[in-house]
Structures are given as C-alpha cells and as structure tokens.
Amino acid sequence: MTMKPFEQYLKQKLDALPTERQPENDLWPGIDLALHAEKPHSAFSKPQRWLASAAALIVAVGLGWVLQPLWHTQNDVALNGEALVQALSQQHEQNKTTLLVSLKDTPALTNNWEEQLTELEEAAEAIKTALKEDPDNTALLRMLQSVYQQQFLLIERVHAPKWQKI
Template sequence: MSKTNFEKALADQLADLDKNKQPDRDLWPGIELALTSDTSEPSRAVVGKKMYLVAATVAMFGLIGWLSLNQQAVSLTGDDLVASLSQQHLKQKNALLVRFQDQPALTQNWQSQLTELDDAAVAIKAALENEPNNMALLKMLQSVHQQQINLIERVHSPKWSQI
C-alpha cells in the first residue's frame, strides 16, 4: 500500500467514526482523584527499592574498603619487595637459560653483557638498602631485570626464526 493510498484510507476511516461516542463510565472522578491526591508521599514499593539501593551501595563500599585494607596488608615494601623481585627474576632467568642451553647463541659476548647487567642490578640493590621505598630505583631494578630477560631471549631465538 502506497503512502498516498494509506493516508486516504486512514482519512476515510476517521471520517466514518462516530463523533458522539461516550465512554462506558464516567472518567472524571478518577481524573480528579489523580490530580488532587498527595503525590509528595512515595509509594511503599518505591521506598523499598530506594532502601535496597542504599543497602547495596553501603555493602559495595564496605567490600571495596575491606578488600583495599586486606590488599595493603599483603603488599610488600622495602627490603622484602626487593628480595621478592630479585628472587622472581632469578627464577625466570634460570628457566630461560635452561630452556636455551642447547641452542647456539647468535653472539659470543652475550654473557659479558649479562654480567654487566647483573653488576648494574647489584648497584641498584645497594642504593635500595639506603632508600628501600624509592620508586625510581625499584623501576630501574625492574628495567635491568627485563633487559636481562630480553637479552637471553634475543640471543637464543632470533626474530627471523619466529613465525
């Protein structure tokens, strides 16, 4: 049905409607009640939903607070953090060295480079003994550790051999 046909059919149906049709009952009492009733007092269902929302919000903030306090108790700082980072790095480095022990290295001086990075890590750890919570030194230590891992991986698995 085209738009013009539809509009014409709609206009014909509207013209055929009984203009004096009355509702089955008087609607004014309901309208008057709706207009004059005190709408400032919310219904019990709305109050219940709001209380549930408040309770859920309080519970959520309580859980977040508890988790943050619990997380702070577990987090490492100072010398413990440095020892943990060093131990984790040593395990990762040894695992890589064992994995690549049968593969030939691409360069001959990679072990001297690894030793230089070890010396740098020792120097950073010495500085961390004086300032155990210095974030710049901790980031430097992580960077040196990552450089060692990258060196071992690059020396033993060249990019052209990877797919």
C-alpha cells in the first residue's frame, strides 16, 4: 500500500523528532531534597538506613540556613499539607513584614512595585485556594513557595541601593 503524501511526510517528521530534550534548570537539587524528606528507600539495610539518615541530617544542617524555606516545604509535605501551607504563609508574612520594616527608610527604585506586590499576593491566594482542594500537591506547594520568593526578590530589588544596579 502506497503512503499518502501527508502520511509519508508526517512519518518522516516524526522519525526526525529528537528523543531527548534538556530542561533549562538543574532539577536535581529539588529531587535530592525531596528524597531526603521521604521515607528511607525500602531496599536499605539497617546500617545503610542509619547512614542515610545521618547523611540527610548533615545535608539538612548544612543547607538549613541557605535553603530554609525550601527545606521546610519538602520536609513537611510528608507530614501535613494544610499545616504546612499555614506555616509557610505565616512564616512568609512575618519575614515580609520584617523586611518591609527594615526597608521603610530606603527609597524604592520604581513607583509601581506595590502594585506588582499585590499581583503576586493575589497569585499566592489563588494557589492557596487550589491547595485547599489538594493540600499535599507538591507542585502547587512549589508554586506557592516560588511566588513568595518572587515577592521577596521584588521588595529587595526595588529597595536596592542604586550602585548595585547593573
């Protein structure tokens, strides 16, 4: 049976599609953190489990200060989704208030930053609404965390001294 031109052309194009495509971001750090937060691998022997726990603890202590929000998120997902969302939001509000108070005498570099901040706050509220339906959804939790981080970055950047601008 002879192939129709379209079928033939489609097959040719399908055969030429790349089998691999690389993500723009390095995804391993997030995976690694999530694996540390999960139950030990079922194939672990007792000494391996102890070593894995010790390694996880060392990594957690080492990265704790740098990745505190992310670590809390990943670690608490397995415990309680709703409580985590509340804790994350409360922590964010406290940190944001502290940051805003510390920067109140620093002039902002743009005029519409509060409007942008409101938009990000609305995005966070939409994600929190979605989380009420699915509190353990790690992707939504990551989105919420990302929006909170964007709020911090926005506040910091608009209040950065001018000499820091590139």
